[in-house]
Amino acid sequence: MTGGATGADGGVADEPCRWETVGGESRFTGAIIEVRTDRVRMPKGDDSEVVERDIVVHPGSVGVICLDEKERILLLRQYRHPVGYLLWEPPAGLRDVEGEPLWRTAERELAEEAGYRAREWHTLLDACTSPGMTNERTRLFLARGLSEIPEGENDFERVHEEADMPVAWVPLDEAVAAVRRGQVHNPLAVMGILSVYAARATGFRDLRAPDAPEW
Numbered sequence: 221m222t223g224g225a226t227g228a229d230g231g232v233a234d235e236p237c238r239w240e241t242v243g244g245e246s247r248f249t250g251a252i253i254e255v256r257t258d259r260v261r262m263p264k265g266d267d268s269e270v271v272e273r274d275i276v277v278h279p280g281s282v283g284v285i286c287l288d289e290k291e292r293i294l295l296l297r298q299y300r301h302p303v304g305y306l307l308w309e310p311p312a313g314l315r316d317v318e319g320e321p322l323w324r325t326a327e328r329e330l331a332e333e334a335g336y337r338a339r340e341w342h343t344l345l346d347a348c349t350s351p352g353m354t355n356e357r358t359r360l361f362l363a364r365g366l367s368e369i370p371e372g373e374n375d376f377e378r379v380h381e382e383a384d385m386p387v388a389w390v391p392l393d394e395a396v397a398a399v400r401r402g403q404v405h406n407p408l409a410v411m412g413i414l415s416v417y418a419a420r421a422t423g424f425r426d427l428r429a430p431d432a433p434e435w
Contacts, residue, residue: 253278278356282326283312285412286363292389309406323430326361339365342427345415346435360412
């Protein structure tokens with residue numbers, strides 16, 4: 221391999237970098253996101269050009285891929301208005317509690333959205349959801365040793381899009397086939413399903429701890 225950054229194992233690794241920002245303007249601030257325009261200097265020496273780049277500022281997210289003893293994955297079906305679809309997704313949510321460990325956020329989302337708790341947690345993957353337009357970072361966890369939370373112990377009230385979310389336990393191989401057929405589109409579902417499939421092939425040996433440092 222020539223050039224670029226390498227990881228601890230000598231393979232490819234993304235590298236932190238920040239080109240000079242010479243100004244910016246906030247375009248919109250909503251309940252969750254902000255849209256801003258940055259003026260960024262292109263690295264071309266003394267005659268470098270300054271261009272505008274629109275950015276959706278996002279608090280970040282977490283997701284949970286649940287794998288049970290029968291090698292089935294838990295998926296929820298949720299309405300997503302921007303794309304006009306009912307999408308099959310893993311339990312997921314925003315990083316909306318300051319200072320909360322990410323796996324604890326994922327644990328809370330699993331309980332609230334699906335009504336399950338897990339005995340065993342690992343970090344599955346980290347990703348930028350759409351790096352050309354937003355700074356959103358997501359971390360996906362693998363949860364195993366699952367048990368349903370008894371009725372009465374989970375008092376979270378689901379509202380709006382979360383009020384009616386069917387739950388399905390899908391065999392892992394069937395979920396992979398659905399992704400490859402183009403029937404599953406949520407990025408956390410696609411990434412998580414394929415990542416668990418790859419992890420299974422190595423006996424889940426290379427998974428990181430749930431509190432692994434974030435990139």
